[in-house]
Amino acid sequence: MTDNPFLAPSPLPYQLPPFAEIREEHYRPALDQGMAEQLAEIARITADPAPADFENTLVALERSGTLLARVLAVFDNQTSAVTNEAVQALDAEFRPRLAAHSDAIHLDRALFARIDAVHARRAELDLDAESLRLLERHHTRFVRAGARLSQAEQQRLRELNARIAAASTEFQENAFKANAAAALVLQDEAELAGLSPDAVEAAAQNARELGHPGGYVLSLQNFSIQPALAVLTDRQVRKRLLDASLNRGAQRGGELAAELSALRAERAAIFGYPNHAAYVVADETAGTVEAVDGLLGRLVAPAVANAERELARLVAAAEADGVGDFGPHDLAYYQEQVRKAEYDLDTAELRPYFELERVLHDGVFHAAGLVYGLSFTERPDLVGYHPDTRVFEVFEEDGSPLGLFLGDFFARSSKRGGAWMDEMVPQCGLFERRPVIYNNLNIAKPAPGEPVLLSLDEVRTLFHEFGHALHGLFSDVRYPSLAGTQVPRDFVEFPSQVNEMWATWPEVRANYARHHQSGEPLPAELVERLARAENFGQGCRTVEYLAAALLDWAWHTVPAGRRIEDAQAFEAAALKEAGLALEAVPPRYRTGYFSHVFASDYSAGYYAYIWSEVLDADTVEWFRGNGLTVRAGGEIFRRELLSRGGSVPALETFRAVVGRDPDTAPLLARRGLGG
Structure with missing residues (x-):
């Protein structure tokens, strides 16, 4: 263990993990020691003979588990x-084991007794606002984790949590393997008709890497409607691609979804809730x-x-x-054809103007400078966790250091689908840490020397995920439990969605949307066509999203004691009952690969995207009209909201910026739903 790099804080700038030294064999002993150390730290808190107070209980709890957190930040990624x-x-x-470790802390009666005692005296402690918030959040978390349950209830809770953790992990592994197995392998380049030359070459490069030399492989993104469906001219190839997408992971994924639904419902019942959704939203901004x-x-x-029209x-x-038998495999293709016909807009025209380096530096980073005064310097001397990972140092307007940003933009067979942000090192005043934040995307990697040209959706995703990164980078709190994106799940997407606005802000777009060969700006008439087509397809896109959100909701409003036997039949019935059974518009995720809700912490929380979009659309109007x-x-947005993390109730930060409660009208207008 003496050479295990996890055992001490990293000596690198900003405590960036020493990835060049970390090997897989380091994880097991470091995780074991990390859990053991934290339990010993908790034992010292509960054995303290002094009466419980904020410092010897709450702050001591915040200081515990630093080794475990350091290992998990790297291992989880x-x-x-x-x-x-x-x-x-x-x-x-x-x-x-980690679920059991969490239970060992949250179900420790002596520890909760100390927290409860401090909480009972909170009005007389003269705590500052952030410390009071920390006390309240820890008390709530312990109660919601089962601290007040009977011993028998706690024992059953431990069993449920362990099985939920195992089933969630299995679901993720099943989805990962199903994604790889369902990739569409083609041998004839003619079957790729409609794809741009760079996309064809990316498919050939993908095939070489996956052991299909001479062929072409279209790997699946984690959502239902694959990007290539918009341009592939061969209907049969489109159908094969969509069938592969919709049916991946169905059997085992459905079985695990049914098991997780039942386990979560039973756990909610222990706490007195009618279903898992009720338990979840009780601690979100939605409330009920x-x-x-x-x-x-x-x-x-x-x-x-709208979708039917x-x-x-x-x-x-x-x-x-x-074509007399229009099907879901035709949806994206004919959306693109109608867009061309009615708005004279071919989204393929845009790709040459969206080259990754330019979008990143002259778009995403430029916007962060324009709005927040930031600047970025690439640090090739600092090693990331994969050769594709790039490290950037982030500076304030006055030149002072803010943190590190890691960008990992390309798809690969060892990476799950989708895009996400997380923290390698969360900001924390208690430990005097500056943030180290990373973004993962899944952009197809072209052959060496070829440009990386993005779709309009990929541009939005780059801005979106960087919005999450800013939320982490701007964190300015004392306690690690309140740092960065430690906010309600139905609020966490809000800052990232706001950051998407800068992708189309005229000054920003003019700076990055330039032809990758000529350097010519995106033509003004093409910008005008984009604006005219802004709401095109919103009906189908909204239905696609709502179908997934209500599918999640259906699975997690199942009451305790009911076990779903046929996941596919349940899914079909749920969509029909919700009024969303449009055969031509599949849900954004089907049950078998809905990792958001069965393999991560978005269970009964996929509604969060539209809930957050209410705040986002309202805030965009504030930026435009303030x-x-x-x-x-x-x-103002940084000071009152992005910097606060979870140290202030979420909706209070929104009101501090906009000056009032949220208004749904901007969202309805954006989505073309009137109102």
Whole structure:
């Protein structure tokens, strides 16, 4: 263990993990020691003969577990971004153990008694606002984790938590393997007709890396409607690609989803809740199942009406091509055809203007400078966790250091699908730490020397994930439990969605949207066509999202004692009951690969994207109409919201920026739903 790099804080700038020294064999002993150390630290808190107070209990609890947190920050990323069978096996072994470790802390009666005693005297302690918030959050977390349950209830809770952790890990591994197995392998380049030359070459490069030399491989993104469906001209290839996407992981994924639904419902019942969704939202900004039902319910009918109007236009275009059996594999293709016909806009025209380096430096980073005064310097001397990972040092407007940003932009066979942000080192005043934040995306990697040209959606994703990164980088709190993105799940997507606005802000877009060969800016008439087509397809996109959100909701409003026997039949019935069973518009995720809710912490929380979008759309209108400069508005948004982490109730930070409660009208207008 003496050469294990996890055992001491990293000597690198900002405590960046020493990735060049970390090997897989370091994880097991470091995780074991990390758990043992934290339990010993907890034992010292409970054995303290002094009466419980804020310092010897709450602050001591915040100081515990530093080794375990250091290991998990790296290990959790490896399980998602650079995984292999050995890492997956270790993950499957440790997730139940980590769940048991969490239970050992949160169900420690002596520890909770001290927290409860301090909480009972909170009004007389003269704590500052952040310390009071920490006390309240820890007390709530312990109660919600079972601290007040009977011994018999706690024992059953431990069993449930261990099995939930194991099943969630298995679901993720099943989805990962199903994604790889379902990749579409093609041998004839003619089958790729419609793809751009760089996309064809990326498919060939993908095939070479996956052991299919001379062929072409279209790997699957983690959502249903694959990007290539918009341009592939061969209907049969489109159908094969969509079938592969919709059916991956169905059997085992469905079984695990049913098991997780039942386990979570039983756990919720122990706490007195009618279902898992009720338990989850009680600690979110939504507060109640009724509030979520109300928002989603108001959106379904107008979204479906919009989608049906859009589909009528798509079906007519397909019939003009001689297609009489329009199916979901035709949806994206004919959306693109109608967009071209009605708005003179071919999204393939945009790709040459969206080259990754330019979008990153002259778009994402430029916007962060324009709005917040930041600057970025690449640090090739600092090693990331994969050769594709790049490290940037981030500086304030006055040149002082802020933190590190790691960008890992390319897809690979060892990385799960999707895009995400997380923290290698969370900001923390207690330990005097500056943040180290990373973004993972899944952009197809072209052959060496070829440009990386992005789709419009990939540009938005780059800005979106960097919005999460800013939330972590700007964190300015004392306690690690309140840092960065430690906010309610139905609030955490809000800052990232706001950051998407800068992708189309005229000054920003003019700076990055330039032809990768000529350097010419995106033509003004193409910008105008983009603006005219802004709401095109919103009905189908909203239905696609709502179907996934309400599918998640259906699985997690199942009451305790009911076990779903047929996941596919349950899914079909749930979508029909919700009024979202449009055959031509599949849900964004089907049960078998819905990792958001069955393999991560978004269970009964996928509604969060639209809930957060209410705040996002309202804030975008505030930026446009507040009468301030962009820089002044950015400073308010940073100071009052992005920097606060979880140290202030989430909606209070929104009100501190906008000056009032949220208004749904901007969201309805954006989504083309009226109101």
